[in-house]
Amino acid sequence: MGLHSATWRVHASAVDDVGLLEQSLYWLVGDDCELSVESGKSWHGSHQTTIEATTKRKKVAMGVLARLGEEALRTLLDEGVARRIDDEKVMHVRIRLSDLVRGEVSIVSDDDSVATAKGQFKIESYPGNEPSEVISETIRTMLEKR
Template identity: 35%
Template sequence: MAGGMPQCMSIRSIHVKVIASAIDDIELISNAVSNLLHKEAELKITRSKSYHGAMQTTIEGSAKRRRDVKQVANNFPRSFFNDLINNELERRIDDSKFLHFRLDLQEFVKGNIVLVKGDGRRHPVKVRMKIESYPGQDPLTEATKFLSGLATQTTEKDE
C-alpha cells in the first residue's frame, strides 16, 4: 500500500457492532466485520431476544493494538474520511472522546464502506473509535487532523 499513517496517531481503538435480525445472514455479516478489522479478529456473537421478542444476533469485534488500528484505517477508502469530516463530525464525538458513526449494512456486506447519513431505517453497522487526546487538546481537532491526514493518502482500496 502506498502512503503511511499520519504522524500523530489519534485513534486508540475501533469497535464494530452489528445487530442482525433472524433473517440476516450471520456468516456473511461476520465475514464482513472480520474483513474490516483483521482476519484474526475475535468476534463476539451473542444471540438474544429483542425488546419486541424477535430473535436477534449481535456481532461485535474490536481493534485495540496500534498495528490493528492502522490496518482498519487502511481498509477504509480515502473518500470516506472526507465524507465523515463533512457530515457533522462534531456531533459524532461524545464526552468520553469516542467518535461514533454508522455504515450501511447492505453495502458493507458487499465490501463497500458507505456512511449512513441521518436516521437510517435499516440495521446499520455501528462503529466507535476512541480518540487519543490529552488534557489541553480538543478531541474534535485531533480527530479532524487524523481523518484529514487519512483522506489525503492513497491506498490500493482507492485504485
C-alpha cells in the same frame, strides 16, 4: 496521537444471514481484531445475534479506521466529525449494511433508517486537545498517505 481502540457492531435478526454478516465485518476490520458472536433476545423479545469486532491496540485501530476508504473518510471530514463525538471522546460512525455485504462502505446520515454496522472509535486525546481536531488531523494524515 490517534486512536486507543475501535469496535464495529452488527445486530442481526433471525432472518439475517449471520455467516455473511460475519464475513463482511471481518472484511471491514482485517485480521487483527477479535470477532465475537453472541445470541440472545432483542429488547422486543425476538431472537437477535450481535456480531462485534474489537481491538484495543492503537495501531490496529488506526488500520480499522483507514479501511473505511478514501471516500468515506472524506465524507466524515466534509460532514464534520465534531457531531459524531460523544462526551467520552468516542467517534460514532454508521455504515450501510446492505453495501457492506457487497464489499462497499457508505456512511449513513443520522436521519437514515436503514440497517447499519455501528463503529466506535476511542480518540486518543488529552487535556488541552480537542477530540474533533485530533481525529480530523488523524483522518487528513491517512488521506495524505494514500
